[in-house]
Amino acid sequence: MDVDLVLLESSLWVGKKRYWAVLTGWHFNWTERDKKNREKMTVSVPVSEVVGVEVSQRSQSEEADREFTVFYVKRTSSRSSNQLLWALGRTQFSCPSRDLRDQWLTQLRMALKTHSPSRPHRLLVFINPFGGKKQGSHIYQSLVAPLFELAGISCHVVVTERANQARDHILKKDLTDFDGVVCVGGDGMFSELLHGVIGRTQQEAGLSEHDPTLTLQSCDLHIGIIPAGSTDCVCFATVGVNDPVTSALHIIVGDSQPLDVCSVHHGSSLVRYSVSLVGYGFYGDVMAESEKHRWMGPLRYDYSGALVYLRNRSYAGIVQYLPADPQLSSPRDKTRCLSRCTVCSKSTDRRLLAQSTNSSSLHGSQFSSDSEGEWVSVEGRFKAVSLTCMSSSCPRSPLGLSPSAHLADGTGDLIIVRDTHPLGFLTFLHRHTTTQDQFDLPFVDVHRVKAVRFSLPLGTEDNEDEDEGTVKDEGLVEDGEALSKSGSQQHLAERVEERGMTNDRSVKKKDLSFGLCCSKTPSVSVWNCDGEILPYPEILCRVHGQLVRLYARGIEDRSAPPFTNCKGRAFLHN
Numbered sequence: 348m349d350v351d352l353v354l355l356e357s358s359l360w361v362g363k364k365r366y367w368a369v370l371t372g373w374h375f376n377w378t379e380r381d382k383k384n385r386e387k388m389t390v391s392v393p394v395s396e397v398v399g400v401e402v403s404q405r406s407q408s409e410e411a412d413r414e415f416t417v418f419y420v421k422r423t424s425s426r427s428s429n430q431l432l433w434a435l436g437r438t439q440f441s442c443p444s445r446d447l448r449d450q451w452l453t454q455l456r457m458a459l460k461t462h463s464p465s466r467p468h469r470l471l472v473f474i475n476p477f478g479g480k481k482q483g484s485h486i487y488q489s490l491v492a493p494l495f496e497l498a499g500i501s502c503h504v505v506v507t508e509r510a511n512q513a514r515d516h517i518l519k520k521d522l523t524d525f526d527g528v529v530c531v532g533g534d535g536m537f538s539e540l541l542h543g544v545i546g547r548t549q550q551e552a553g554l555s556e557h558d559p560t561l562t563l564q565s566c567d568l569h570i571g572i573i574p575a576g577s578t579d580c581v582c583f584a585t586v587g588v589n590d591p592v593t594s595a596l597h598i599i600v601g602d603s604q605p606l607d608v609c610s611v612h613h614g615s616s617l618v619r620y621s622v623s624l625v626g627y628g629f630y631g632d633v634m635a636e637s638e639k640h641r642w643m644g645p646l647r648y649d650y651s652g653a654l655v656y657l658r659n660r661s662y663a664g665i666v667q668y669l670p671a672d673p674q675l676s677s678p679r680d681k682t683r684c685l686s687r688c689t690v691c692s693k694s695t696d697r698r699l700l701a702q703s704t705n706s707s708s709l710h711g712s713q714f715s716s717d718s719e720g721e722w723v724s725v726e727g728r729f730k731a732v733s734l735t736c737m738s739s740s741c742p743r744s745p746l747g748l749s750p751s752a753h754l755a756d757g758t759g760d761l762i763i764v765r766d767t768h769p770l771g772f773l774t775f776l777h778r779h780t781t782t783q784d785q786f787d788l789p790f791v792d793v794h795r796v797k798a799v800r801f802s803l804p805l806g807t808e809d810n811e812d813e814d815e816g817t818v819k820d821e822g823l824v825e826d827g828e829a830l831s832k833s834g835s836q837q838h839l840a841e842r843v844e845e846r847g848m849t850n851d852r853s854v855k856k857k858d859l860s861f862g863l864c865c866s867k868t869p870s871v872s873v874w875n876c877d878g879e880i881l882p883y884p885e886i887l888c889r890v891h892g893q894l895v896r897l898y899a900r901g902i903e904d905r906s907a908p909p910f911t912n913c914k915g916r917a918f919l920h921n
């Protein structure tokens with residue numbers, strides 16, 4: 348029952364103004380009262396958004412002994428982009444007596460404990476000092492660490508010295524004391540945490556990650572992201588803005604956002620997990636190209652994007668997909684997945700029901716293609732084939748690859764861009780930066796799916812040296828050597844070149860050995876899997892609903908009605 352009992356109320360002063368302050372289990376409100384005791388504006392802070400309470404830091408004096416400061420989440424707008432940001436609000440209250448001050452401190456701290464129980468107390472933080480503009484350590488020390496300290500969160504901080512250190516740490520070290528893991532970096536760093544957390548959970552549950560038909564165990568350990576990378580798409584799409592303070596506050600208040608994850612398999616092995624982009628053709632080529640220009644920082648994507656666009660390539664392939672239930676939602680229904688999204692909540696309800704009716708729980712049960720419906724097949728030449736489990740919005744594309752995709756509905760959106768003239772493809776790309784519908788083009792199809800398979804038509808060059816089932820050599824969990832950009836990716840990029848897949852250097856190499864016959868453009872591309880290159884075109888992807896949880900709450904709806912108090916009066920929400 349949602350009874351909002353008053354825990355404490357009294358007169359308090361803020362500066363020279365007198366307020367009537369009320370603490371209930373759910374809210375801390377203070378209402379200005381004028382000299383005639385008439386009520387003016389009320390400020391209301393949900394207890395769940397109180398960051399901390401402190402006694403006055405001023406030197407001991409009678410006045411200071413009657414003061415306390417409440418720190419809380421304050422919503423503001425960014426001046427440049429009009430995005431909703433969270434900042435640290437603070438109000439210093441003065442009490443009539445020291446006794447009353449102590450009562451306020453006790454009650455506020457107690458309310459925090461009992462009404463905000465999901466807050467983390469101990470976190471494991473990984474900082475990539477080389478991500479994005481190389482500001483990770485500075486961002487953490489100057490903006491995030493002071494907030495965690497204020498909130499009483501203790502942190503074990505690891506500044507990484509190599510790629511995959513964070514993933515390996517999570518897979519192998521004792522994590523019993525930690526409530527969550529946090530990365531300070533970009534999507535690549537998030538991906539390391541994702542692989543560590545999912546891998547660890549399956550190890551402990553005794554489940555094989557390589558079997559795409561198995562329902563994996565969802566992970567309890569939460570993941571937090573402090574954006575300090577190049578695209579920061581996972582943060583942007585789950586929080587609505589790339590801002591370290593906003594993200595730190597979501598971690599502090601213990602927000603919990605389930606997230607769908609796609610497992611990518613080749614042959615009989617798991618290759619990687621992805622949450623944002625599994626993309627072949629254009630996005631694969633952009634990623635392969637951009638690795639050569641890493642020194643440019645985030646700009647490498649625009650530069651490489653332009654180069655790859657001008658190459659004007661398309662690739663032959665067979666895309667097969669398992670459609671999701673069209674009754675539940677559609678990628679073209681013009682809705683947005685916002686905080687407390689009903690489509691995602693219904694998916695949660697269905698999962699809970701399935702778990703309760705399945706005596707041995709859903710985990711470890713089989714995902715049978717028969718009961719999941721019929722595969723649909725599309726063969727042709729494509730500019731791009733992309734699968735995304737969420738909108739994949741980012742500053743470069745504020746509505747994302749698929750604006751109506753859901754964070755936690757158990758499906759992904761498959762976007763097929765068939766071969767077209769360069770101007771058409773530019774229109775498609777450009778619409779990602781506006782509010783125009785990028786799917787409303789005759790050469791673009793979008794489907795909401797549960798699984799996707801991609802293969803090459805018979806006779807495509809790459810089929811010849813395709814070696815099914817050998818991925819384990821580079822597999823993620825098998826040998827601890829993931830396909831990382833900065834480490835083994837170097838070696839993979841060389842393999843890609845040797846196979847004559849994507850870049851110009853590879854063509855030159857072939858030209859030298861085979862002469863003119865091989866100067867044609869490569870017939871296969873690579874997959875871009877959340878920023879990592881997968882050099883084998885034939886893959887199977889399966890979406891796992893709500894496999895992990897982030898310290899986030901989805902994008903908050905700015906048009907939501909104002910809060911009202913228990914007496915129905917209008918409230919100013921801080």
Ligand SMILES: CCCCCCCCCCCCC/C=C/[C@@H](O)[C@H](COP(=O)(O)O)NC(=O)CCCCCCCCCCCCCCC
Nearest residue numbers: 533534535576577578579580624652656744776779877878
């Ligand atoms: C004409 C303007 C076209 C703008 C097209 C914007 C499409 C943006 C879609 C972004 C999807 C992002 C999905 C997330 C991917 C990340 O996981 C992943 C890794 O991120 P990290 O480095 O932070 O670790 N990032 C990426 O894969 C980056 C993909 C970026 C693609 C940028 C494409 C720019 C295209 C520019 C075309 C210009 C044409 C000019 C013609 C002369």
Ligand SMILES: Nc1ncnc2c1ncn2[C@@H]1O[C@H](COP(=O)(O)OP(=O)(O)O)[C@@H](O)[C@H]1O
Nearest residue numbers: 478479507508509510532533534535536576577
């Ligand atoms: N200390 C390190 N040295 C080199 N590479 C690292 C280090 N720490 C993490 N990485 C790797 O760097 C890659 C890019 O990191 P990320 O933080 O995503 O930045 P960006 O968004 O700029 O790509 C990731 O794939 C990650 O595995």
Ligand SMILES: [Ca+2]
Nearest residue numbers: 607736753758
């Ligand atoms: Ca989804």
